[in-house]
Amino acid sequence: MPTKASPLPLTTSPKNSSSVYDYDYLEDVTVLVCKKDEVLSFGRVFLPVIYSLIFVLGSAGNLLLLVVLLRYTPRRRMIELYLLNMAISNLLFVVTMPFWAISVVWHWVFGSFMCKVVSVLYTINFYSGIFFITCVSLNKYLEIVHAQPLHRPQTRSRNLLLIAAVWTMALAISVPEMVFVKVHQTSDGMWHCYADFGGHATVWKLYLRFQQNLLGFLLPLLAMVFFYSRIGCVLVRLRPPGQGRALRMAAALVVAFFLLWFPYNLTVFLHSLLDLHVFGNCQISHSLDYTMQVTESLAFFHCCFTPILYAFSSPRFRRYLKALLAAVLRWHRDPGPAQALPSSHSESSRVTAQEDVVSMNDLGERQADDSLNKGHTGTDQA
Template identity: 70%
Template sequence: MWLINLSDPLELQDQVPPLGMAATASPLPPTTKVATSENSSSFYDYEYYLDQVAFMLCRKDEVMSFGRVFLPVFYSLIFVLGLGGNLLLLVVLLRYVPQRRMTEIYLLNLAISNLLFVVTLPFWGISVAWHWVFGSFLCKMVSTLYTINFYSGIFFISCMSLDKYLEIVCAWPHHRLRTRAKSLLLAASVWAVALAVSIPDMIFVRMHENPLGVWNCYADFGGHGTIWKLFLRFQQNLLGFLLPFLAMIFFYSRIGSVLVRLKPPGQGRALRITIALVVAFFVLWFPYNLTFFLHSLLDLQVFGDCRVSQHLDYALQVTESIAFLHCGFAPVLYTFSSRRFRQHLKVFLATVLRRHQAPHLAQAPLSSCSESSRLTTQEEITGMNDLGERQAEDIPNKGDVGKIQPERPDHGP
């Protein structure tokens, strides 16, 4: 996680993020001081820039003051939204969906990932406003937890787009990749990859005291700081945005083409949801990854001066906070795209509201929900349950696909 040493407007360490978490307060350019053992992983390699005194004297008092106020407030907002939305999603899935199918398994893992992610934000918020006061163990654990769930949340969103592609475009409700066992295996693989990506945090992240009595939590790669910084940034740009976004473009564009060609009932709503999923991912994540990439170019001396560096510092703080809103928005978008889940959510809310007023009224929705849970219909992003059957009729040469009978549809919008 990028953290600023807020106690000194001239002395900035490049605290390499636990994964690539952009600046909780973006690092400042170096000072005229030569790198010590504590800041050998500086955002700008001090020795590399010793001949650029003017740039190295760049002060960022205003950037740090802005970060001390903006980041803790925004992190608190994201924490509240993400905690509430994902807890609600988790409760509904665990209580009302006993027989979870593929998309619901991915939704469950996405909710867990988002919850673990937002739990780390109060630690970083306090660290920015003050300094790291939680000790060495939590420094390493919180950093690793952040990295794991940063990636796993994005990966599970990609898994959901793949699942809808197999269901709608391939028209194979019982495709060999859409079994419960395969979905659990894919979910386990996502967690394994996210864990592997967090290994640098497990190894290199530790507490550093600078100045005396002020502690910061960041990764120190020693004399290889610049190489590691560039590697982790480009890794984040690639795995955390570019590849998932290209996958979503491919899967949802194919889904959209099927909707336009077959013109099923509810086509307009289905297309709007499809576009919304892609646009939301792009709007939340592209500005942050672009700013992160520009910081890498600045580090490579492709362009930039002190003023550019200051602007990028502001941009990185703002775009990072916007990107983190995905923890609250993702559950809303991906759960309300399913008619079946909306039914479960209505049952849950009705049960909560009526429990104290008329307990007997709450039993009817529960019964309805139990019946809905036994239905074998596919979860629908399109709101149409006959879409797989109609698509299958267009591809009769795909083995036994045409023999698959459509599942019983849900009732109601």
């Protein structure tokens, strides 16, 4: 769950009830106690504003992506199925933001059941959103580098299994939230929602932070660097129309992921070192608290930016978006009970403006079709 304005600036164990920072170190390590009044005051102002902004922007962008995908792509390619699942994941993620915002300003007022549900939803979609970003890059890699015809039934079935595996893995990662997260009442009568690991708190915190650094950042980043670097080599060799734009887009996807997630994961790693007493004093603890709140908020904006980067940067999606906006404007200009928005096929067929830039998605599809046609030609000649 998010850091929130808590004396324990961890993604797994927020407690808003005290102005004292208390590390429960491993067995024989000295406990560090620091006053956290300024950190709490900053968080109660900063975090609700950011969470609300993420909710508004993330909901708008991902709902628009869902409408375009559901209305204008009835026969979806695999990359569009990945984008559809990513949009659903982002929407479920931003839905949790108002709950955390309210709990920061006041306290947890939604009861024990919603505490567990919101925490599990947060964790599942935190990871699934990142995993689907990796799946999109994998899809482009297979289409462009290996010219794999992904519309074959066998290949489509394997990709659907991959989508199911992503959701299953994200669900498995959320098991600690299912088990340990609960509401706790403090001496002042306030209720707070956080994970209580009992006597093994430090071990669990270190494990979950390591898991987040590895599964939520390092492995996806390495996969994206590998996939897009191989894609770049193919684009340079084939020199298709719009090669420069496609290369810049590939670089932008990797750079955006790195810039959004690296500061947060670095701060999480430094908190682990602080827990292990590798370094630390109250001044460093305060600085990491502020940094955690800022970098975590920056990372959460991924659910607002990814719809733009991964969908509307494609010429195909830009045409779909233009068709949707034209239909909506026409409906508002001439409203009537007998009128409705045009069908997806008729509206998309009216979009005659052709893009002079080849996107990576279109190049991959053409590569796969050419490979499949060559295979059929060779079989017929034999």
